[in-house]
Amino acid sequence: xxxxxxxxxxxxxxxxxxxxxxxxxxxxxxxxxxxxxxxxxxxxxxxxxxxxxxxxxxxxxxxxxxxxxxxxxxxxxxxxxxxxxxxxxxxxxxxxxxxxxxxxxxxxxxxxxxxxxxxxxxxxxxxxxxxxxxxxxxxxxxxxxxxxxxxxxxxxxxxxxxxxxxxxxxxxxxxxxxxxxxxxxxxxxxxxxxxxxxxxxxxxxxxxxxxxxxxxxxxxxxxxxxxxxxxxxxxxxxxxxxxxxxxxxxxxxxxxxxxxxxxxxxxxxxxxxxxxxxxxxxxxxxxxxxxxxxxxxxxxxxxxxxxxxxxxxxxxxxxxxxxxxxxxxxxxxxxxxxxxx
Amino acid sequence: xxxxxxxxxxxxxxxxxxxxxxxxxxxxxxxxxxxxxxxxxxxxxxxxxxxxxxxxxxxxxxxxxxxxxxxxxxxxxxxxxxxxxxxxxxxxxxxxxxxxxxxxxxxxxxxxxxxxxxxxxxxxxxxxxxxxxxxxxxxxxxxxxxxxxxxxxxxxxxxxxxxxxxxxxxxxxxxxxxxxxxxxxxxxxxxxxxxxxxxxxxxxxxxxxxxxxxxxxxxxxxxxxxxxxxxxxxxxxxxxxxxxxxxxxxxxxxxxxxxxxxxxxxxxxxxxxxxxxxxxxxxxxxxxxxxxxxxxxxxxxxxxxxxxxxxxxxxxxxxxxxxxxxxxxxxxxxxxxxxxxxxxxxxxxxxxxxxxxxxxxxxxxxxxxxxxxxxxxxxxxxxxxxxxxxxxxxxxxxxxxxxxxxxxxxxxxxxxxxxxxxxxxxx
Numbered sequence: 116x117x118x119x120x121x122x123x124x125x126x127x128x129x130x131x132x133x134x135x136x137x138x139x140x141x142x143x144x145x146x147x148x149x150x151x152x153x154x155x156x157x158x159x160x161x162x163x164x165x166x167x168x169x170x171x172x173x174x175x176x177x178x179x180x181x182x183x184x185x186x187x188x189x190x191x192x193x194x195x196x197x198x199x200x201x202x203x204x205x206x207x208x209x210x211x212x213x214x215x216x217x218x219x220x221x222x223x224x225x226x227x228x229x230x231x232x233x234x235x236x237x238x239x240x241x242x243x244x245x246x247x248x249x250x251x252x253x254x255x256x257x258x259x260x261x262x263x264x265x266x267x268x269x270x271x272x273x274x275x276x277x278x279x280x281x282x283x284x285x286x287x288x289x290x291x292x293x294x295x296x297x298x299x300x301x302x303x304x305x306x307x308x309x310x311x312x313x314x315x316x317x318x319x320x321x322x323x324x325x326x327x328x329x330x331x332x333x334x335x336x337x338x339x340x341x342x343x344x345x346x347x348x349x350x351x352x353x354x355x356x357x358x359x360x361x362x363x364x365x366x367x368x369x370x371x372x373x374x375x376x377x378x379x380x381x382x383x384x385x386x387x388x389x390x391x392x393x394x395x396x397x398x399x400x401x402x403x404x405x406x407x408x409x410x411x412x413x414x415x416x417x418x419x420x421x422x423x424x425x426x427x428x429x430x431x432x433x434x435x436x437x438x439x440x441x442x443x444x445x446x447x448x449x450x451x452x453x454x455x456x
Numbered sequence: 457x458x459x460x461x462x463x464x465x466x467x468x469x470x471x472x473x474x475x476x477x478x479x480x481x482x483x484x485x486x487x488x489x490x491x492x493x494x495x496x497x498x499x500x501x502x503x504x505x506x507x508x509x510x511x512x513x514x515x516x517x518x519x520x521x522x523x524x525x526x527x528x529x530x531x532x533x534x535x536x537x538x539x540x541x542x543x544x545x546x547x548x549x550x551x552x553x554x555x556x557x558x559x560x561x562x563x564x565x566x567x568x569x570x571x572x573x574x575x576x577x578x579x580x581x582x583x584x585x586x587x588x589x590x591x592x593x594x595x596x597x598x599x600x601x602x603x604x605x606x607x608x609x610x611x612x613x614x615x616x617x618x619x620x621x622x623x624x625x626x627x628x629x630x631x632x633x634x635x636x637x638x639x640x641x642x643x644x645x646x647x648x649x650x651x652x653x654x655x656x657x658x659x660x661x662x663x664x665x666x667x668x669x670x671x672x673x674x675x676x677x678x679x680x681x682x683x684x685x686x687x688x689x690x691x692x693x694x695x696x697x698x699x700x701x702x703x704x705x706x707x708x709x710x711x712x713x714x715x716x717x718x719x720x721x722x723x724x725x726x727x728x729x730x731x732x733x734x735x736x737x738x739x740x741x742x743x744x745x746x747x748x749x750x751x752x753x754x755x756x757x758x759x760x761x762x763x764x765x766x767x768x769x770x771x772x773x774x775x776x777x778x779x780x781x782x783x784x785x786x787x788x789x790x791x792x793x794x795x796x797x798x799x800x801x802x803x804x805x806x807x808x809x810x811x812x813x814x815x816x817x818x819x820x821x822x823x824x825x826x827x828x829x830x831x832x833x834x835x836x837x838x839x840x841x842x843x844x845x846x847x848x849x850x851x852x853x854x855x856x857x858x859x860x861x862x863x864x865x866x867x868x869x870x871x872x873x874x875x876x877x878x879x880x881x882x883x
Contacts, residue, residue: 161742220475435594
């Protein structure tokens with residue numbers, strides 16, 4: 116497969132540095148040649164350590180069946196990370212329960228190794244009665260936090276605690292063009308408190324640009340009205356620069372995406388796209404859909420930040436709650452009924 | 457709804473299927489993202505310098521970091537070994553470093569050096585302890601925590617040219633499981649090249665034969681394994697420090713000027729200063745920090761928790777959570793407390809009873825005495841009454857007699873008077 120020529124521009128101006136380059140350590144102001152200490156060599160050391168250790172990323176995809184979740188994952192990671200759900204030929208089997216399927220892959224790019232885990236949730240929103248559909252997913256996410264917590268409080272700890280916590284949950288909104296459905300609101304409201312949610316408009320090639328903008332605006336309003344904080348959350352912006360960058364992103368979410376793992380010839384280049392009778396939709400063309408923005412956000416610029424927020428905020432919240440309720444439970448069990456700290 | 461979790465291959469890296477990418481995804485920027493985040497946060501590095509007074513610790517730090525940390529000479533008459541920690545904010549290009557230098561004060565000056573190392577060990581343990589406390593808190597902020605754990609310990613060996621002192625061996629042995637020890641030969645310009653070579657060999661063999669584990673520069677990463685292996689063979693570094701500059705050629709270099717020549721600090725033929733700086737800062741700073749966290753700190757944590765009675769598995773070899781153990785311990789402690797409280801209360805009650813009986817006894821005694829006295833009194837009283845009655849009787853009798861006598865007297869007078877009258881009439 117040939118390398119796809121993709122415009123390297125990431126976010127709407129002002130753009131993030133397009134290429135991350137290693138800065139050769141330069142003696143700071145006031146320091147001559149002979150007085151170079153070498154403190155900034157630690158950046159290189161960290162980089163080396165990171166390359167050696169490799170990275171872990173756990174993404175969960177949630178949405179009704181048929182919205183293109185698996186295809187999007189495959190497009191994002193340019194490989195078959197998810198197997199598309201195979202439908203039985205005679206009847207469509209609607210699963211009676213929500214399954215949670217977790218599949219891991221080791222991928223490598225330019226020496227950087229990553230263990231990618233894609234957590235699929237087939238059956239979500241497919242039943243007739245979808246009340247509490249968020250429960251098994253919430254339970255799964257908390258189970259991962261629990262597992263990490265248990266490892267962390269061991270006496271003999273592993274050198275590197277395997278991180279299975281869900282870093283990011285991509286929620287697929289069907290392209291109705293109107294507004295969010297109660298299922299969407301309910302799910303996102305509950306889950307945004309425990310995990311980073313990135314909502315996307317699935318199969319966005321059914322919306323014209325105007326419909327898309329209207330839909331996005333409607334969604335943003337509804338999210339605001341319901342107090343749903345999706346990634347990037349306003350309260351976690353670290354400084355003015357961060358806020359500026361994230362504000363621009365917040366004005367664009369939810370991203371309207373189209374996924375495809377098939378290549379077509381367009382203008383002499385082979386591009387990922389969907390071929391229709393009225394034209395070919397280029398997945399990575401920002402004029403056609405916002406897949407490139409999603410990819411840049413998730414992978415190229417904010418991945419570390421997403422993981423950071425998961426570990427230092429969501430996980431800590433879980434930990435505090437868990438340790439507190441443990442204390443109460445055991446205090447009650449001891450018959451004291453008093454919370455002794 | 458029930459969760460059916462099928463997880464083929466999330467338990468260990470070995471089970472995850474390798475997958476090849478058909479195009480550029482872009483996560484090769486991850487290390488850069490990581491580095492950028494760390495640059496924003498800044499780094500933290502803590503060095504402990506152990507060495508005798510006047511051996512050149514502060515000067516070496518000044519030279520190493522190319523600044524003038526405010527130092528003052530210590531006296532040789534410190535009664536106990538103290539540690540002085542100073543924190544500085546340094547910046548080079550876009551990297552901010554929070555550097556803490558801890559110096560020993562008065563090390564090796566006392567007549568009796570038996571307790572010298574203890575303060576150092578205690579200081580290191582205190583830093584581990586405060587990190588552990590933070591980690592165990594319910595509401596914690598490890599993100600913003602100022603890590604004060606010692607990442608590197610430079611042990612300054614006096615340039616005797618012969619061998620290590622016993623104080624050196626004892627101290628390093630106590631510290632080797634708590635901190636990364638990098639031994640350096642101080643004031644190396646007093647030793648000639650050949651003597652230095654022999655000295656280094658002697659030192660290393662003494663360390664090995666005494667089982668002292670000094671810090672080994674890591675050789676598992678191919679980028680740096682060659683240089684690290686080479687440097688491991690040159691340990692301990694023979695260093696010379698100087699904050700003064702001397703003009704050599706047309707440059708000003710850090711050096712020490714003697715009548716017989718100039719010792720240039722940054723000249724690798726003259727001393728190993730450049731190598732020390734290279735190894736300590738440019739190549740292995742991150743590894744030093746990591747070793748401190750994953751090896752020394754974990755060891756401390758494990759020992760501390762086990763000491764407090766926590767285990768990962770209970771006697772039936774079932775995994776016990778820290779929480780459970782902690783709660784069990786607390787329950788036990790509270791039970792203990794209650795029992796002691798009960799005991800004290802009982803003792804109190806008993807004492808009160810005793811006191812009560814005592815008092816009752818006393819009361820009874822008093823009562824008895826009182827009765828007795830009363831009886832005596834009434835006896836006396838009745839006696840007195842009797843006497844009075846008899847006295848009164850006597851008085852009565854007497855007054856009767858007196859009255860009778862007077863009457864008689866009166867009568868007899870009258871009679872006499874009458875007789876006299878009669879007599880007179882007769883005449």
